[in-house]
Amino acid sequence: MELDDVDWKLLEILQTDGRITFTELARRVSLSAPATTERVRRLEQAGVLTGYVAVVDHRRLGLPIEAIVRVRVRSLDTPRFRERVVPLAQVRDADHVTGDDCWLLRVVCRSTQELEEFVEHAQRFGDTTTSLVFSSPVRTRPVTRETSDGIVFR
Amino acid sequence: MELDDVDWKLLEILQTDGRITFTELARRVSLSAPATTERVRRLEQAGVLTGYVAVVDHRRLGLPIEAIVRVRVRSLDTPRFRERVVPLAQVRDADHVTGDDCWLLRVVCRSTQELEEFVEHAQRFGDTTTSLVFSSPVRTRPVTRETSDGIVFR
């Protein structure tokens, strides 16, 4: 799919304010509402826009601990790891990646005790390395046209 | 803030469908529309709901490469790292964490060449370890009440 400036602008706005009305969206890109609606519909259709989600602050939900758990899963154990660890409720992101630490899990927990429990569980499938998250200066930065423009600041 | 079952249900729905109308939301939790709107407003007010965003598929935006770059930033270089690397357009997530690899960056790129460029840039501030993302079986799983219920499958 070929995207023009207006499409990129729509994506940028929607990645920032996912609940904006089509009327306001149309105003922001200087198009009519029907044209705007149609473009968004096409972006959804093309699989560029895959959904809309509310963002929550886990710390205000009784889950003050956030950690990245890297797991060096033994290859034979991978299917069981997918079944027994990836689906755990604490796991917010699970990435299968290249390299020695072949899985990266972002988990949130009620307490360090619960994190310990989680890590012990994960360790049944391979060695783990756990890092507590101090802060996340960037969380889900919007993808924009400049993202593929080389080394560019935002 | 004290959350009841309905609040949790609202959060769960909104984390799945961020553009649902209040009318439909009300129907799904068996409340009146005004009561539902008021609850959502309170969750926003309390900082539990922090925003709404569209989710995009970077691969359909000319950015097929996704990687996790761990950077062992020398502590004296941290301010410059924050200024010169964290703001780069390719960075979608940046987490400051405990441990030797004190920064974790999720980056998207047009090509491995661009990734190489990025990593070389980051390396000015410390040693790096880069992992390509094969797949992400879980991306931003909703936080639910059971998230803090111990080892529970979802």
Add this chain to the structure above:
DNA sequence: ATTGAAATCGAACGCTC
């Protein structure tokens, strides 16, 4: 429960490639 705003749809028309 009322009221204004927003979304949705169809039809007709113009512009450009």
Add this chain to the structure above:
DNA sequence: GAGCGTTCGATTTCAAT
């Protein structure tokens, strides 16, 4: 002709009071 956008009116749905 195909694709895209605009305007208008009519209707329905939604949000706010």
